[in-house]
Amino acid sequence: MAITSPATGERSVADRLLGILGAFDAKNRELTVSEISRRCGIPIATTHRMVAKLISWGALERTIEGRCTIGLWLWSQTARATRHFALHDVAMPHMLQLHDRTRTMVNLSVMDDLDGVWLESIWSNQECYSDSRAVGNRFPLHATASGMVLLAHADPATQERFFAGHPNSRDKFTASDAAELRKEFRQVKHQGFAVYEGELDDGVIAIAAPVRERNGNVIAALAANVCPISQEIPNRSRLVRAAAQRVSSALALLQA
Structure with a gap:
């Protein structure tokens, strides 16, 4: 991931440091310095110096094999992100209750820019999913039930930016694609939840409902899976909607 300064067209030290951290993703949790250099487009000598500095700060760590990975200190700092700290704490009891049911x-x-981000996940012992669902990972909005909820309630300008594509987008949308998605957005808003079959893993149906702030704005999506494919969608959708409404109510009390 290369970050370019819009003001000068040159990459500052901060740009390069952020680029190194951005080189890690769900499929690249551990990288050598050479791999980081190639992924970021930073000279190897410079990468060595910056990686050493990031390790000294605790932002990166060395594995036993000598590869680099995101450090525990950086993880602990990001876990304190103010914008979502209260949401996480308010939602957790209701997520546990939904999981129990x-x-x-x-x-x-x-939603972060034009991507979705998993803020929290609760797994069951018998479930086997890819690590694409791990907390902190990004996911394609239009290919998940949660993403469809977030997109359906996004403002029109954000939706248009999404259809126009962006640097990290893996898909480009035709006019017919956009028209079909807008139709799905209306349906999601009307019925109060989204259903997506084959979400990220084969044989999985995910059902998601919106979580709202006190002012009514949708700030998150709460989802539960139906796995393997079954006939539980009507009952499961009621449970998910009810849990999302409880989270919204609890959040509204906190914001009052």
Whole structure:
């Protein structure tokens, strides 16, 4: 991931440091310095110096094999992100209750720019999913129930930016694609939840509902899975909607 300064077109030290941290993702949790250099487009000598500095800060750590990975200190700092700290704490009891009733994975997610981010996940012992669902990972909004909820309630300008594509987008949308998605957005808003079959893993149906702030704005999506594919969608959707409404009510009391 290369970050370019919009003011000068040159990459500052901060740009490069952030680029190094951004080189790590769900499929690249451990990287050598050479791999970081290639992924960021930073000279190897410079990468060595910056990686050493990041390790001294605790932002990166060395594995036994000598590879680099995100450090515990950085993880602990990001876990304190003010914008979502209260949401996480308010939602957790209701997520645990939903998990107890459904016995499948329960997720809480938010929208960051034009991507979705898993804020919290509760797993069941019998479930086997890819690590793409791990907390902190990004996911494609239009290919998940949670993402469809977040997009459906996004403002029109954000939706248009999404359809136009952005640097991290893996898909480009035709006019017919956009028209079909807008139709789905209206349906999601009308019925109060989204259903997506085959979400990220084969044989999984995910059901998501919106979590609202006191002012009514949707700030998150709460989801539970139906795995394997079954006939539980009507009952599961009621449970998910009820849990999302409880989280919204608890958040409203906190914001009062």
